[in-house]
Amino acid sequence: xCGRFVQSQAAEKYAEFLGVHEIKIDPLxxxxxxAPTDHVYAVAEHDGQxxxxxxxxxxxxxxxxxxxxxxxxxxxxxxxxxxxxxxKESLAKRRCLIPADGFYExxxxxxxxxxxxxxxxxxxxxxxxxxxxxxxxxxxxxxxRTCTILxxxxxxxxxxxxxxxPVSLPxxxxxxxxxxxxxxxxxxxxxxxxxPADQMALHPVSTLVNKVAxxxxxxxxxxxxxxxxxxxxxx
Numbered sequence: 001x002c003g004r005f006v007q008s009q010a011a012e013k014y015a016e017f018l019g020v021h022e023i024k025i026d027p028l029x030x031x032x033x034x035a036p037t038d039h040v041y042a043v044a045e046h047d048g049q050x051x052x053x054x055x056x057x058x059x060x061x062x063x064x065x066x067x068x069x070x071x072x073x074x075x076x077x078x079x080x081x082x083x084x085x086x087x088k089e090s091l092a093k094r095r096c097l098i099p100a101d102g103f104y105e106x107x108x109x110x111x112x113x114x115x116x117x118x119x120x121x122x123x124x125x126x127x128x129x130x131x132x133x134x135x136x137x138x139x140x141x142x143x144x145r146t147c148t149i150l151x152x153x154x155x156x157x158x159x160x161x162x163x164x165x166p167v168s169l170p171x172x173x174x175x176x177x178x179x180x181x182x183x184x185x186x187x188x189x190x191x192x193x194x195x196p197a198d199q200m201a202l203h204p205v206s207t208l209v210n211k212v213a214x215x216x217x218x219x220x221x222x223x224x225x226x227x228x229x230x231x232x233x234x235x
Contacts, residue, residue, distance in 0.1 A: 001075050002128075002149050002166040004209065005034050005103035006117075006220060007041055009125070011052060014041055014099040017125055018174070021049040028054060033215040034100075036074045042130055042147050043097040045178040055096070059148035060135035061086050067137075070146060076131060078152040078167050078192045082185040087148065090131035092185040095177050096147060097169065098128040102220065104209055105162040115209050116161050117220045118202040126200075129167040129177060129192055150192060157197035168195040 007014075008030040011023050020043055034040055039054045058070030073086055081087040102119030103126070120126050129150040136143050154165040169177055173191045182188055204223040208214045 001162075001164050002103050002105075002151055003036065003074065005128075005166075006032050006101040007034055007099065008032055008101050008217070009099075011041060014043075014125065015052045018043050018052070018097055018099060018127065019050055020052045023052045025052065025054040031215055032217055032219045033209055033212060035212045036071050040147070041099060042132060043099070043178070044094070044132055045180055050178065053145065055130075055132055055145045055147035057148075058146055059086065059090065059131060059133050060144065060146045061089065061133055062135055064135060065138070067144075073146075073148050075151045075164075075166075076148045078129070078150045078189060081131070081150060082189050087131055088185050090133050090148075091188055092183050093180070094132045094134075095188060096130040096132045097174060097178065098130040098147065098149060099125040100128055100166075101125055103166055104205070105158065105165065107161045107204075114223075115205050115207060116202050117205045118158060118161075118165075118200060119220075121199055121201045126166075126168045126195075127171075127174065129169050152192060153194055155194050155197035155200070157200050157202060161202065165195075167192045169193075170195075 011027055015023050037058050040057050042055045043050050043052050059073040060070050076087045081091045102117050104115050106113035106115050130147050132147045150167045151164045152167045158165045177191055209219045
């Protein structure tokens with residue numbers, strides 16, 4: 001599962017890194033603690049052009065009756081997305097790239113859970129495989145673009161921390177993942193791979209990240225106090 005991540009850079013930085021042709025959204029506030037239902041930057045393709053926009057995190061398929069299911073759909077299992085009603089159409093027709101400076105996972109310890117910050121070793125953003133959908137509120141008529149992050153098996157670096165991790169895509173498959181002409185969900189899922197462990201790094205961080213209200217650069221700093229002395233190890 002991926003329940004929190006970091007998007008702290010300007011839209012222009014992500015757009016340049018991802019080869020975006022057009023930015024379609026006003027800037028979002030930098031976030032060191034992106035949480036479910038927050039708006040996040042994501043890149044999708046329209047008419048052969050990569051566009052960066054804002055999507056609400058938590059996918060709502062077009063047939064959803066209300067917003068309640070969004071919080072349950074922040075992640076989609078890569079192994080089953082092609083057959084799940086909530087995700088299969090988006091996997092076939094509406095795929096996106098979600099840039100992240102890094103993400104958090106929690107390691108189970110004897111007295112609770114200790115968060116770790118996981119990021120690319122070279123300092124560039126990780127690029128999550130995402131799906132998106134357009135949903136219309138049946139009562140207000142409001143149109144929302146929503147997204148989910150695909151998850152898969154962890155690599156050897158993350159496995160001791162957690163049994164799942166977001167699927168991060170190398171640049172070599174970005175174009176294929178965004179290609180709107182690829183409308184076979186099973187074929188699209190074949191692009192998903194485990195990100196190499198030797199290209200990532202991680203370190204423990206303060207349990208301050210457990211509270212969504214905490215959102216400062218210090219959240220990604222390496223933990224300097226023993227885990228036992230943290231104010232709380234629960235998430």
